[in-house]
Amino acid sequence: MPAWHDARSELPFVFTGSAAASAGGLGMVLVPVTEAGPARRFAAVGAAAEIVASRLIDRRPGYVTRAYTTGHPHHLRRASEYLTLAGAVTALTLARRSRAAAAVGGLALMAGSVLQRFGTFEAGVTSTKDPAYVVKPQRERLDARREERDGE
Numbered sequence: 001m002p003a004w005h006d007a008r009s010e011l012p013f014v015f016t017g018s019a020a021a022s023a024g025g026l027g028m029v030l031v032p033v034t035e036a037g038p039a040r041r042f043a044a045v046g047a048a049a050e051i052v053a054s055r056l057i058d059r060r061p062g063y064v065t066r067a068y069t070t071g072h073p074h075h076l077r078r079a080s081e082y083l084t085l086a087g088a089v090t091a092l093t094l095a096r097r098s099r100a101a102a103a104v105g106g107l108a109l110m111a112g113s114v115l116q117r118f119g120t121f122e123a124g125v126t127s128t129k130d131p132a133y134v135v136k137p138q139r140e141r142l143d144a145r146r147e148e149r150d151g152e
Contacts, residue, residue, distance in 0.1 A: 002134055003067035003127035004120075006060065013053035014120065018113040020046025021084055025109030028095055028102045036102060040091040043109050047088035050116060051081055063136050067127040068119075076119030083112030 004011065024043025028036050054077060058069050067073060090105030127133040 001124035001128055002064050002137060003123045006062060006064040006137070007057045007068070010053045010057045010060075011120070014050055014057070014116065017046045017049030017051075017053060018084075018116045021050055021087070022046075022110045022113035024091065025087055025106035025113070028091060028106030028109070033096065033099050033102050036095070040095055040102075043091045043106070044088045047084045047091075047109060047112075050084060050113075054081065054116065064127060064133050067123040067133060071126060073119045073123035073126055076115050076122060080112045080115035080119055083108045083115065085112075087112060 007014075021043050024039045024041070024046055027039025028043060031039055058065065068077065087105045087107075087109030090101055090108065094101035095105045
């Protein structure tokens with residue numbers, strides 16, 4: 001999967017942050033508001049890690065990044081970012097006082113996590129369907145090796 005290969009240094013942080021955000025969100029849903037402080041903090045830190053790592057993928061130079069920033073994968077990942085951000089803001093503000101807000105924020109974090117995973121999966125599938133995602137990076141690497149070899 002060319003898209004996964006190109007983002008191999010960021011994807012572990014995306015998935016770890018996403019897992020932390022959704023786990024914190026589940027804690028916000030299941031635990032009473034007065035006892036959910038650690039879950040809210042865990043959710044906020046996980047959401048921040050997920051969003052930052054995901055943005056790093058979007059800003060990565062190269063052709064293969066287009067698999068993440070166009071089409072269906074982009075829409076899924078953008079919706080994920082909005083839900084995750086809304087859940088994190090809720091966790092840090094309203095969820096401290098309101099059971100309903102904690103539940104809505106927790107559900108938003110879990111939904112954001114699901115959409116992030118599906119968006120990343122779809123980006124990988126998209127990058128295998130279009131030969132340009134495979135051929136163009138291979139040619140670029142081959143040309144770089146030739147230049148390196150010729151320069152010696």
